[in-house]
Amino acid sequence: MKKQFLMLAAVAAIAFTSCKEEKAADKVNEENVSEVAERDANAEGTPKMTFAEEMHDFGTINEGDVVEHTFKFTNTGDAPLVISNAKGSCGCTVPSWPKEPIAPGAEGEMTVKFNSRNKPNNQMKTVRITTNTESGQEMIKIQAFVNPAAAADGAAAPAAESHEGHTHS
Template identity: 75%
Template sequence: MKKGLLMIAAVAAIAFTSCKENAADKVKEENAKEVADRDAKAEKFAKIEFEKEMHDFGTINEGDVVEHIFKFKNTGDAPLVITSAKGSCGCTVPNPPKEPIAPGAEGEFAVKFNSAGKPNSQIKTIRITANTETGKDMVKIKAFVTPKAGAAAKAQTGHEGHNH
């Protein structure tokens, strides 16, 4: 009697398990297209398009602090949220917007460059982290920084003003 009950229980368990698997497969097949369509529609991203991606300050004097406003437009399908913007060194400080930029809307942010201790040709990168498809975007600034007179004299003579 125990063997008979055990056999019936085993057969019932297999039958119920196989029915569930077939039902699950059927549901998966029926919903696969619907899920794929839904996921494709959910893949909406913001897209940041800059008016220009490189700004040239031209020739400035060492010690000058200059600023440029980068203008952009969200040409994507979702509100643009900039989570961070970082300069490639401490001399370059971006100030991105804190609020989301709606699709089709324009925004801007300032980038300050402090040329103190940065003589000659300079190119700095500002890395932007946002909810765009790539997640990372960048803009650049450049300048030729004329060294201070004392620094130029030291560079030409190789001395630091010591008398021999």
């Protein structure tokens, strides 16, 4: 019984001495806080992404066509523009963008490919661009009217004929 009591006392002592709760705020170094505040106060300017056009209409295309458009933009801000990501609203819309910073006053291009496979009728897609601009996110759009494959071929596939002459048991 004495051994169990001593064992319990030892475990309790270790638990109480090793489980000091440190709050994250206690770990923040005051020197680092002032350094970051000073750096942010001295940060020069903000980049601004200005597109020549924010929307492109491909017009009427046929289902299965892959089309692309290049959006031209200028950094009209006063700091380098960095694009960290760009993502289409679905897998059929794929953007590509410059990976290096765009200097103030410099121009850049973003190409957007649209695959109309299995996308009949009116299509409106967006590309969300993650940047270091003030808003942190920019957006461009594409649209097209996609002629369905059957309409583009001029005839619908006869589904009922494929089962003629077959019996099911």
